Amino acid sequence: MVTIADVARHAGVAASTVSYVLSGKRTISTDTRERVQRSVHALGYRPNASARALASQRSNVLALVIPLRTGMHVPVMMQFATAVVTTARRFDHDVLLLTADEGPDGLERVAQSSLVDALVVMDVELHDERVPVLRELPMPSVLIGYPDDADGLTCIDLDFVAAGAHCVDHLADLGHRSLALLGTPSAVYERQTGFAQRTLTGFVEAAERRGVLGVETPCEHTFDAILHTVEQLLSDHPDITGLVVQNEPIIGPLLDVLRRLGRRVPEDMSLVAICADDVAERQVPQLSSVSIPAERIGDQAVESLITKLEGGDVPGLTLVPPTLTARGSTCPHVDLTTA
Amino acid sequence: MVTIADVARHAGVAASTVSYVLSGKRTISTDTRERVQRSVHALGYRPNASARALASQRSNVLALVIPLRTGMHVPVMMQFATAVVTTARRFDHDVLLLTADEGPDGLERVAQSSLVDALVVMDVELHDERVPVLRELPMPSVLIGYPDDADGLTCIDLDFVAAGAHCVDHLADLGHRSLALLGTPSAVYERQTGFAQRTLTGFVEAAERRGVLGVETPCEHTFDAILHTVEQLLSDHPDITGLVVQNEPIIGPLLDVLRRLGRRVPEDMSLVAICADDVAERQVPQLSSVSIPAERIGDQAVESLITKLEGGDVPGLTLVPPTLTARGSTCPHVDLTTA
DNA sequence: GTGAAAGCGCTAACAT
């Protein structure tokens, strides 16, 4: 292994000079700088990460805590993780992957041991036991999603309230008067994950504001559950012509179910999904949807973290505005009673 | 920050004694050990990771290199990553996440700087430019998938040749005489990713061995492409009654296409998929499938790596045997010409 | 503009 001392010797300078050439924290004469750079190249020198971290009190590593439960929003999570890594690299940082099942202790472990300089925590629940830990940690963190009490934290999330409302507005604009939200499995609501709750809030409020019927039901992932849920829904509320779906894995089967029940999309039933764009585009017909801008959120999270590491200020809560893309699964409602 | 010196002072011993209590590399009297452990607890001591790494020449971090292109086998990759992290933690290691777009340089960077002790590289192609780099790196690595020239490397993969053959055997056993393999998009074959090629090999060889027709076609992900591909296939080979699908995202739409073409599954067309179990189980009918044991492969990869780190020997190539689960999408072929 | 030297917090010989 080639060390900084080897480079210094090769270039005929002191080790500290090599260090300063590399960090740029001191003005160096063009002559020495080039000589050092040549030596660095010639010897193939790579600074030792641990030595650097030990001396500088900075590991240049960020922790990314991802939920372990699979099946939730897997493709979105991947996009997100990819964005975090890519952006971290832009700022010369690496990413340590933690699964949420290590719990609060895991955060403490990597933080207290100075393995990482800062943390990105995904899938934050309304009453998340990691939140108090994060507050006490001697390093910055950014949460994706936000807890009930977000005081003193930095949180970034899609504005799910607005997302729910957008779906209602889109359908109401098209003349639909009776809408239903087909949500995540009830376990997700019970876990009090913020996003499901907040979408529901936006949906209900917007329905009220627009004066349309807005009913809501959770939905499990099995085909039978979907079939039963939809049948029940349509028998309880036969007037429903607009469906909002926030439950990525059921989207495919749901289209089957509607077909099987004799409801054409969009002629008999308009459908808006809250899901990744590529999922929406893969369906037949392509779905009108509010997409999850995972990449944008990931970028934002890392940028905020870097800002905080450099002593800068960032907003406590950043809500990324949702955008709705109209595709083939929604169309104007034809009111048969007045037509 | 509380250091090992603080703990030593608190317990009235030398710093090295604290170190040895923590590592267990020396026999310590019960008395001192307990005293030290109490001090560790009392002060909330956490060894500094960089200092430890610098002194011991071991970071206790593994690199996990995941493909950046999304949409391929995202859920499988997630399972895999999760398994790697979980198993790494069992061996007291952490996982640094790298995206494949850093290329060979990325591997060199984290290895040469001693950021990591070893690497797991996913999605290895037949002629992978990272392979020569890995060979020269001063640390162990494990590849998921395997390149053309696997000499001196440690590779783990599902036995895709056997997977392709299993599908043929299953269908041939049910009396089907004309089979087709609906493969990945042609770009995947062109990239020379091993798994697609090898499945094809197993499929073709088994078809020959069993004396049945075995044709093959790549398939893109759009609905129109699927429709067109299947129509073409059935018009070229009207006798086909058995389909093997290795292309996870098209599975849902494919069932639609068959329905639209008036082929019932399994009565008119038996279908075997090579995909994750949960995907197979979510379809209607549930699909007979060869699953990708991502968790098992991830475990295996980390275990091999740890063995190598400890100086142990591991096989150059580990092929995980595939298992076929028969579900509702395959049934015996009724030969109308002889019946 | 550059060098010398003192740590950063830990591990692992080398002592006893």
Add this chain to the structure above:
DNA sequence: ATGTTAGCGCTTTCAC
């Protein structure tokens, strides 16, 4: 069974 000490390779004062 435990203590002493010399690094690990780098950053960053302090000194000139």
